[in-house]
Amino acid sequence: MKIVFMGTPDFAVPVLDTLVAAGHDVIAAYTQPPRPGGRRGRELVPSPVQRRAEALGIPVRSPVSLRGPDAQAGLAALDADVGVVAAYGLILPQAVLDMPRLGCLNVHASLLPRWRGAAPIQRAILAGDAQTGVAIMQMAAGLDTGPVRLEARTSVGGKTAGDLTHELALLGAAAMVEVLDDIDHYPPIDQPDADTTYAAKIDKAEARIDWSIGAAQVSRQIRAFSPSPSAWFEHHGERIKIHTANILSAGPTDYGTNFPTTAGMVLDDQLGIGCGNGAIRPDTLQRAGRGPMSVQEFLRGFPIPPGTKL
Structure with a gap:
């Protein structure tokens, strides 16, 4: 034709x-x-x-x-x-x-x-x-x-x-x-x-991660905005993008609904992050002006210790 x-x-x-x-x-x-x-x-x-x-x-x-x-x-x-x-x-x-x-x-x-x-x-x-x-x-x-x-x-x-x-x-x-x-x-x-x-058209404001929602919803937010505009959180005034992440349903500590912490709390030295229900761990992150990197690479150059509130 x-x-x-x-x-x-x-x-x-x-x-x-x-x-x-x-x-x-x-x-x-x-x-x-x-x-x-x-x-x-x-x-x-x-x-x-x-x-x-x-x-x-x-x-x-x-x-x-x-x-x-x-x-x-x-x-x-x-x-x-x-x-x-x-x-x-x-x-x-x-x-x-x-x-x-x-x-x-x-x-x-x-x-x-x-x-x-x-x-x-x-x-x-x-x-x-x-x-x-x-x-x-x-x-x-x-x-x-x-x-x-x-x-x-x-x-x-x-x-x-x-x-x-x-x-x-x-x-x-x-x-x-x-x-x-x-x-x-x-x-x-x-x-x-x-x-x-x-x-509806995506508003870039939707890409800011709301840690108060459940881990499954945060995971969907990260996947929906990868690769663009990329889900993100802020730490020390810097915007950090998360491209991929895993849901942590269980581990050395209970990351379930009764985990005694607030949403947005860093739970361990591998950047497990508490959500309103459960927790997630980023796999791939990106700092401003830099390329994507693994969570291990990221933490070597930009440590975020357990107990930090994001």
């Missing part, structure tokens, strides 16, 4: 690669404009999709909006069979959704109607969902309200947001190609009205 691809972050790159590998004709890649970044934010950094599309020889377009007549005329002139959308980041007006012969199909990283919206992967982890997946959705005007043609499932387990993002990108890429190979075999099915939840 003649495909217009629309995507921006790393999540979208495997979808683009798989479409090309399957022999589809990706005639243009739409992506968000380059953003300030690089050293001290002085360089304009192209999106992952722009970099990959250019490497594949695919023409790249990065309009600020698709609402204007010029942007819409340029898209219509491509005469695409279908639009494939994966985390593009711009709202598509109904006129754009209707332009391709088969409309626009979206790779959405949840099992709709659960977690419609901007941050479905993080919200699934934070909520303690046992299962998540991807939905190939026929796009409509509402927020992720369109009918679903195909879905693929996976367990959440102990995965980080980074782990799940990569896994769901691959699942979504394979599912999209499956649908495009025989689109009539996958008719759009309306989403049920019940069990709808919304995945």
Whole structure:
């Protein structure tokens, strides 16, 4: 098929690669404009999709909006069979959704109607969902309200947001190609009205660890914000990020619900940290301006003794 691809972050790159590998004709890649970044934010950094599309020889377009007549005329002139959308980041007006012969199909990283919206992967982890997946959705005007043609499932387990993002990108890429190979075999099915939840955009303030909640919830907070924006706590005025951690349900001392300490207390010389219920031990931490390191490396350069209240 003649495909217009629309995507921006790393999540979208495997979808683009798989479409090309399957022999589809990706005639243009739409992506968000380059953003300030690089050293001290002085360089304009192209999106992952722009970099990959250019490497594949695919023409790249990065309009600020698709609402204007010029942007819409340029898209219509491509005469695409279908639009494939994966985390593009711009709202598509109904006129754009209707332009391709088969409309626009979206790779959405949840099992709709659960977690419609901007941050479905993080919200699934934070909520303690046992299962998540991807939905190939026929796009409509509402927020992720369109009918679903195909879905693929996976367990959440102990995965980080980074782990799940990569896994769901691959699942979504394979599912999209499956649908495009025989689109009539996958008719759009309306989403049920019940069990709808919304995945609000992540606020960086949510990444500050609240030690008063249970260890299982703290663990989910750490995994949901790894690798970005990273869960963090403060000690001696310095912000310390935790990328991975283990729950301590038992050990030389009882770290259960009756452990006689306050939340946020350092329990031992390996940085076990009390929570409102149970405790966690970081595996990988990061100080400001430095790279991630193991808890042993971290404590050699930045000791935090037992009894410290974080």
